[in-house]
Amino acid sequence: MLKLKVLMLLALFFISSVHAEKPYVEKQLLQKIGKKYKVFAKRRFFFLQQTLDDVQNGTDLEKLKAVNKFYNNVRYKSDMKVYRKKDYWATPWEFLGKDMGDCEDYVISKYFALKYLGIPAKKMFFTYVRSTKFKQPHMVLTYFKTPRSEPLILDSNNRLIFPASKRKDLTPIYNFNGEVLQKGKKKKSHKKWDLLKLNMQRKKI
Amino acid sequence: MTLFKQIALMLSIFLIIILGTVLTLNFQSANQSVQDRLYDDAKNTATSLSLSLGSANGDISMMSTMINANYDSGAYKQINLVDVDGAILYERKQESKIADVPEWFLNLISIKAPIASANVSAGWSQVGILNVQSDTTYAYVQLYTILKSLLLSFTIIAIVALIILNLLLHAILRPLKDVQKQAAAVIRNEFIIQETIPYTKEFKDVVLGMNNMVSKVKAMFDKGNEELKHQKELEYIDKATGLKNRKYLIDRLPEYLKVDSVSKGGTSIIVALSGMIEANEKLGRRDVDKLFSEIADIFRHSSRIYKNSIVARMNGTEFALLLPDCPNEDAISLANNIYTSATNLIEEYNLNAEETFVSIGLYEYSHMDSIAQLLSHSDNALAQAKFNKIHIHLEKAEEAVEVMGKEAWKRIINQAINKNRFNFTSWAVVDFKAKKLVHNVLSINLALDKHTSYSYAKFMAPAIQSGLSCDIYKNVVNMLLKTPDMVLSASTYSLRLPSEYLEMQETYETISNLLRTSASTLPFKLIIELPDRMVRKDSKFIKLYKELFEQYNIDIGIFEFIGESDDYQYLQDLRPVYIKGESTYFLTQSVQSISALRLITDSIGISLIAVGVMEMEVVEELAKKHISIIQGRATELIEF
Numbered sequence: 039m040l041k042l043k044v045l046m047l048l049a050l051f052f053i054s055s056v057h058a059e060k061p062y063v064e065k066q067l068l069q070k071i072g073k074k075y076k077v078f079a080k081r082r083f084f085f086l087q088q089t090l091d092d093v094q095n096g097t098d099l100e101k102l103k104a105v106n107k108f109y110n111n112v113r114y115k116s117d118m119k120v121y122r123k124k125d126y127w128a129t130p131w132e133f134l135g136k137d138m139g140d141c142e143d144y145v146i147s148k149y150f151a152l153k154y155l156g157i158p159a160k161k162m163f164f165t166y167v168r169s170t171k172f173k174q175p176h177m178v179l180t181y182f183k184t185p186r187s188e189p190l191i192l193d194s195n196n197r198l199i200f201p202a203s204k205r206k207d208l209t210p211i212y213n214f215n216g217e218v219l220q221k222g223k224k225k226k227s228h229k230k231w232d233l234l235k236l237n238m239q240r241k242k243i
Numbered sequence: 244m245t246l247f248k249q250i251a252l253m254l255s256i257f258l259i260i261i262l263g264t265v266l267t268l269n270f271q272s273a274n275q276s277v278q279d280r281l282y283d284d285a286k287n288t289a290t291s292l293s294l295s296l297g298s299a300n301g302d303i304s305m306m307s308t309m310i311n312a313n314y315d316s317g318a319y320k321q322i323n324l325v326d327v328d329g330a331i332l333y334e335r336k337q338e339s340k341i342a343d344v345p346e347w348f349l350n351l352i353s354i355k356a357p358i359a360s361a362n363v364s365a366g367w368s369q370v371g372i373l374n375v376q377s378d379t380t381y382a383y384v385q386l387y388t389i390l391k392s393l394l395l396s397f398t399i400i401a402i403v404a405l406i407i408l409n410l411l412l413h414a415i416l417r418p419l420k421d422v423q424k425q426a427a428a429v430i431r432n433e434f435i436i437q438e439t440i441p442y443t444k445e446f447k448d449v450v451l452g453m454n455n456m457v458s459k460v461k462a463m464f465d466k467g468n469e470e471l472k473h474q475k476e477l478e479y480i481d482k483a484t485g486l487k488n489r490k491y492l493i494d495r496l497p498e499y500l501k502v503d504s505v506s507k508g509g510t511s512i513i514v515a516l517s518g519m520i521e522a523n524e525k526l527g528r529r530d531v532d533k534l535f536s537e538i539a540d541i542f543r544h545s546s547r548i549y550k551n552s553i554v555a556r557m558n559g560t561e562f563a564l565l566l567p568d569c570p571n572e573d574a575i576s577l578a579n580n581i582y583t584s585a586t587n588l589i590e591e592y593n594l595n596a597e598e599t600f601v602s603i604g605l606y607e608y609s610h611m612d613s614i615a616q617l618l619s620h621s622d623n624a625l626a627q628a629k630f631n632k633i634h635i636h637l638e639k640a641e642e643a644v645e646v647m648g649k650e651a652w653k654r655i656i657n658q659a660i661n662k663n664r665f666n667f668t669s670w671a672v673v674d675f676k677a678k679k680l681v682h683n684v685l686s687i688n689l690a691l692d693k694h695t696s697y698s699y700a701k702f703m704a705p706a707i708q709s710g711l712s713c714d715i716y717k718n719v720v721n722m723l724l725k726t727p728d729m730v731l732s733a734s735t736y737s738l739r740l741p742s743e744y745l746e747m748q749e750t751y752e753t754i755s756n757l758l759r760t761s762a763s764t765l766p767f768k769l770i771i772e773l774p775d776r777m778v779r780k781d782s783k784f785i786k787l788y789k790e791l792f793e794q795y796n797i798d799i800g801i802f803e804f805i806g807e808s809d810d811y812q813y814l815q816d817l818r819p820v821y822i823k824g825e826s827t828y829f830l831t832q833s834v835q836s837i838s839a840l841r842l843i844t845d846s847i848g849i850s851l852i853a854v855g856v857m858e859m860e861v862v863e864e865l866a867k868k869h870i871s872i873i874q875g876r877a878t879e880l881i882e883f
Binding site: 163165180182185186188189202203210211212213214215218219 | 293294297327328360361362364366367368369372
């Protein structure tokens, strides 16, 4: 009798774990990615899912660190070299599939991964900054615990996450959050953001 | 509605719907474009202003100043800055009054300028969100201008397209109009062959079909014409001499012996050749026929000067000469000449003048005589002549016992003309087979006063003698057209007009003027009857009258028809609604003649009417000849 109860509990746990959460990269999409970018890409997405699953129940900071660490392993390469375009905002699947991209692509992939992990979109901003070190425009993902708190900086050039005040090498220019601006019925908010959203809907890989 | 109008209407509606739809879509596109433009402008402002506001480091007064500077340009309905908690930090808004655009347009078109937003930061920290909404005044003005331009250009396009459509339809449907004209001509019994064959297959088939049909009907008419001419020769011509025969004389006599005859009388001459059996024995048949032929030439030559004279061979040895308006003195002289010439000819043939000779009986006839009277008096005169030493005898007409003298009649008729003392009477023409009234024939009475009235038969003869008949017709036509209520019925009436009246110079003008003023108010359908003798000549008068009557929708009838013409083409040209002939004429015609006549009349829709039908026996005889429309006393015996 006891054995039966244990068996039923295990079955219930198994069923609930199967239906608990949709994976970040769905099976069908993963197959397409595997077909297009071959087996290594598929493995990268497998590790991404594993990384995300590991911090699913962690704190916001744990999630930020895990995601930041995972994506910062991707190689930096300009849009011109990867997409033959001067400036292109790649979907997370294109970015990880090709395993290369520029600063906006890191920000985008981190943003959607963190959103998947349950961090509210209104806490994250695409921040246009100027890198005093490289003396060039740059973009980082900023995390605001509260609207008025000091943001944490998720930078592709830095494996560690620091508060904004510690990043003297960056000069903030402009914060942008497409989802915050897109409240209501507005269909358009920002050209790059709008195109990215469209590509996300189309599951562009 | 004609096919042209239906197609034109359908295509016009189709075109207008298309243009209307394109106009609406264009306008909607312009509307959307203007609204997109409003949003893009607001978005650009929001982005650039938010970057500027970032430099204020969260200083509200500085940011307000920056917002004011932008807002005061006048291109915005509202600009506000909301902090991260949703509280308004600063706001500018206004309700602008839109001038230069009519109220109806503002009510009809709703333009909602979308609100564009941008994040505002101060360094790393967030200040809030900047919302910008453009002013719609410019959009309304621009849209109104676009609408006006669109309406103007589409109106021009619609007008040009409709004109082109109209021209194209006319070009495409031109063959149809020709077909329609041909069909209308067929209805009017005209034979038009369309020479231009249309390119469009359907029209081509119809035209070819119609041409074929018209050709067949025309061929039918021509065949009837030929047949009738042939029959006429067989029935009316004496083969040996080429003269008319007795039947012809009998058929023509009613025209001469009637109250309103053009000629009041003349001389009837019967010439008989005696001793022809002996001549035959002596000369042989061929030479005797030659002799007859040469004697016939003498008759032709002798009668030539008398208008409307008839020379006919009555039987093997007798000839008749009917000479209207020939006084007996002239007739005697003419008879002497004939006698001398014939006697000389007989001698030339070496015949014994004691055995073979001519006898000439003359009768001074009156137009009031009956056919029987004329023939019996002429025969009497001939009988006398045969016993006469000089073989010529004149029998004078019995003096009619005149109730009134010529002068008295003249006075009465003149009085009636001046005071317009004529009134209408009518009698019926009926189709005894269909048992229906075909039309009424108008006649006139002379009503001198309440108690004294004369019928047409009584007063017309003295009127003709006094030369007043045309004046009477002038009055009658005037009366009919100006006071048609005298006829008192909205039916169909026919009026017979004699040739001497129609051929007067002023008659055409008078009738033309009368019709111009009165034809439209006639309460009945009018048929003018013209004499066959006049119409078959195809004179210029007939052409003029035909055009005139056609113009006023007045039909033409023919009376006194005996099928004497050499060609019946005039029937096709004139297209009368009916032909009236004496019942005796129809009854004495052979089956072939009647068939040929029917072929002609049926092919162009002419009815045959027998007049002077007095008895039911005649009606039955006419029925055998398939003539069912009659005029005369017998109509009173037919029950409807």
